[in-house]
Amino acid sequence: MTALRDVVICSPLRTPVGRLGGSLAGVSAVALATTVLEALVARTGLDPNAVDGVIGAQGYPTMEAPAFGRVAALDAGLPVSATGYQLDRRCGSGLQAVINAAMEVQTGASDLVIALGAESMSNAPLYTVEGRRGIVGAGLMLHDALSRGRETVGGRRFPTPEGNVGAAETLRREYGITREAQDAFALRSHRRAVAAQSAGAFDAELVPVTVPGRRGDTVVDRDEHPRADTSLDSLAALRPILGRSDAAATVTAGNASGQNDAAAAAIVTTPERAAELGLVPMLRLRSWAVAGTDPEHFGVAPVPAANRALERAGLGFADLDVLELNEAFAVQVLACLADWGLDAEDPRLNPRGSGISIGHPIAATGLRMLATLAHELPALDGTLALETMCIGGGQALAAVFERV
Incomplete structure (x- = not known):
């Protein structure tokens, strides 16, 4: 068998992250995806004819854009020769798109693939299966895709009737993590994101989105989710989501990730092809791993996934300059850190915030994180980064990237 080819990541970009029902609510997932694809081509000067395919990650699809990657490619003006498909590994979908693209390039099946992730949770469908x-009877039952997906993600044998929040509370009980610790972590996340935003640290990775309106267009060019006014007092005032069923519940809207809208994309190719096309590689994929756990313990699945990815790269946590661990819940991050023996205030951990502060637009998150870490590494004069996230239903994904 031919040796696997080297893979590099070029120019990861993302749109701003909008709140649920917020500034980007009027923009569909495919429109967000089209915006970031068009910007990627324009900013890099990429020859559209060089694109072999677009892998489109989306967690809450409709049939307005089936085979999401293909529709986004066509809408963005790529030639009909650019193929495309859709994937869903829930919270890990965006990173999985990068990994799938890398495997195509490594094996020679493709020379250049665009990994794409997009989510409009504001437009997640209400649907019926009957x-x-x-x-029959009074009418049809409409399911909310957002809540229903969290209840059914464990399948018939591993029901999760209280969704991911219930699983997060399981970790709180088993690890003995206090509400105060969770709120303190959430505050730190917002402060880091707000500081990065104020310093213009996100500017290079952002693609503005034009939102049409009755009174004219609005240009959204900043993340909407980070809150400069967050305080321990305001976080402590929030009621636990499961407080009515569990008097000891601690997970609130303030110490959990948001429901958000965004899109992100990156070019995945070989160093040689990048040079031919005038592209500038930012990252090299060193290793990756996936892990599965009981769905009730999905929040700590990054522990085995990251451990495997680091072992395959011949590295340990001490070798890392940046650790991007998606903040699905503060309690989930704190549980992972406890297993790894890392401090919650480690400056390498999400230096510019993460899911709690920036937001968690499910299928776009992995590529949003990639765009952020690609710019964090040179800013911090670092070389190695780990990206990992838990995945509802009992999975996690992790990848080690090296600055080029």
Whole structure:
């Protein structure tokens, strides 16, 4: 078998992250995806004919853009020769798109692939599965895709009736993590994100989004989720989401990730092809790993996934300059850190914030994190980064990247 080719990541870009029902609510997932793809081509000077395919990650699709990567490619003006498909590994979808693209390039199946992740949680569908069989009784049941996906992600054998929040509270009980520790972590996340935003640290990775309106267009060019006014007092005032069923519950809207809208993309190719096309590589993929756990313990699945990815790269946590661990919940991050023996205030951990502060637009998150860490490494004069996230349903994904 031919040796696997080297893989580099070029020019990861992302849109701003919008709040649920916020500034980007009027923009569909495919429109967000089209915006970031068009910007990627324009900013890099990429020859559209060099694109073999677009891998489109999306967690809450509709049939307005089936085979999401293909539709986004066509809408962005790529030639019909650029193929595309859709994938869903929930919170890990964006990073999985990068890994799938890398495997295509490594094996020679493709020379250049765009990894894409997009989510409009503001436009997640309400749906029925009974409608084609006729209306029986009072009417049709419409399921909310956002809440339903969290209840069914464990399948028939591993039900999760309280969704990811219930699983987060399981970790709180088992690890003995206090509400105060969770709120303190959430405050730190917001402060880091706000500081980065104020310093213009996100500017190079951001693609503005034009939102049409009745009174004219609005240009959104900043993340909407970070809150400069967050304080321990304001976080402590929030009620636990499961407080009615569990008097000891601690997870609130303030110490959990948001529901958000965004898109992100990156070029995945070989160093040689990048040079031919005038592209500037930013990262090299060193290793990756996936792990599975009981769905009730999905929050600590990054522990085995990251351990495997680091072992495959011949590295340890001491070798890392940046650790990007998506903040699905503060309690989940704190549980992972406890297993790794790392301090919650480690400056390498999410230096510019993460899911709690920036937001968690499910399928876009992995590529959003990649765009951020690609710019963090040179700013911190670092070389190695780990990206990892838990995945609802009992999975986690991790990848080690090296600055080029």
